[in-house]
Amino acid sequence: MKSMTGYAKVEKVSEKFKVSCEIKTLNSKGLDVFVGVPYYLSSKEIKINRIIANRIKRGKAYLRLNVKFLTPVDLNIDYVMAKSYFESLESLREQLGIQNLLSVGDLLIFKEIFRGDFSDEVVEELWEFSESVILDTLKRLVDEREKEGQKLFVELNDMIQKMKEIVESISSLSFKLKGEIAKKIRENVEEILPEKVELDVNQFETAVALIADKADIREEIARLKSHLTRLEELIRSDEPVGTLLNFLTQEVHREFNTILSKSRMLEITNYALEGKYINSQLKEQVQNIE
Known part of the structure; x- marks a missing residue:
């Protein structure tokens, strides 16, 4: 896993040229490349874009190439x-x-x-040398993005594990849900009805069943477990997964919201709120991942 943010600079010297390349990358929904090169290498901008796109899949990439000639030029x-x-x-x-x-x-x-008068041979020789500098800079940049990605992995994994614990707690409480609903209904009815009036057992059970059905969160729990397992798989992947991670955090957010809307137990509400908060932190960090 790689971070989208990074910076690298490499400078190399030959007998004829001194070339420095500087690349920085920032967060972006897709891949946006901005290249700044001397006018005599402007014909190579498309090649530079392709080189970057082969190594960076997501983020804003800014490349600047500076050239100094060490021998006289016309x-x-x-x-x-x-x-x-x-x-x-x-x-x-x-x-x-x-x-x-x-x-x-x-x-x-x-x-x-003043403009240099460069032959095609000189331009190609300079490009060959400059290309090696660009490739070295990109390698250093990717290494930096991977190091930052490993730090993000630790944070994301910790958040996912906390949410898994929360979902397990909600799952355990959900088995007590029907009993809690029955208890609350009985308490409410007893407050309203006169003391000598007895409850109709069948009607009582029907009411409990109807309310329990509306408060049933087993499907939401199953989907949350599935989403969190998938999140674990993705953060261990070698492929660019930032877009998928962002989508899954939205799905997790939706499931916690549904649980909150159905909740009939304070404990479940508290756990769902905590899970929603952790997921919001996860979503924020996911924006930094390629």
Whole structure:
């Protein structure tokens, strides 16, 4: 089991390049990939998306690739763009009454004026090296997500075990339900009827049976046990299970709610409320799982 949140950074140096890759991932309903690379590697963005999608199934992934050339490269200078910037700066200087004259250094901050002239061979060589950096970064990221996932596993398993104990307690109490209903009905009737009036046994049993049938929670208990067993299986799976876990927590929530609506015993109500609270914590943590 993996967490959806993670961060990794790797930097590698060759004779010609220094490449650093930084990836961070956040929670998301699906997989959303955002890639930032230098313009001369923009043709590789689709490949990068595929590489990420093969290793991450869910979450928002932000990748940034930085490249530094360690050997001289040919540059193209956009003289038209440079002249436009210079004239705009000169106009600004005159309008503001700045005495200092402009220099070439003032234009160096506009990086779009200078573009490297890279051959296809250089781009492919750089991509081959950059791809290895990306793969190493992804491996480190996945390792971090797995470590965080193991911490989440411990918490989730503890919550599931607590809910299983609660359901067993509710199940034990459910066998006493009919007797409790009969006792309450008898007490209520005796308060209402005159002392000399005797209860009709058949009518009494029928009333108890009807109310007990409406308060029967055996199906809800069976479904809860099934859902909790499935939750245990999923958190031990090697596959991405976050979406399934989220769905099951909704089903568990529904069963506890139904038990609360049917409950005729304070003890069952208290247990169901506790189970519902723990399940809400479980649901919150599940949002972090891939």
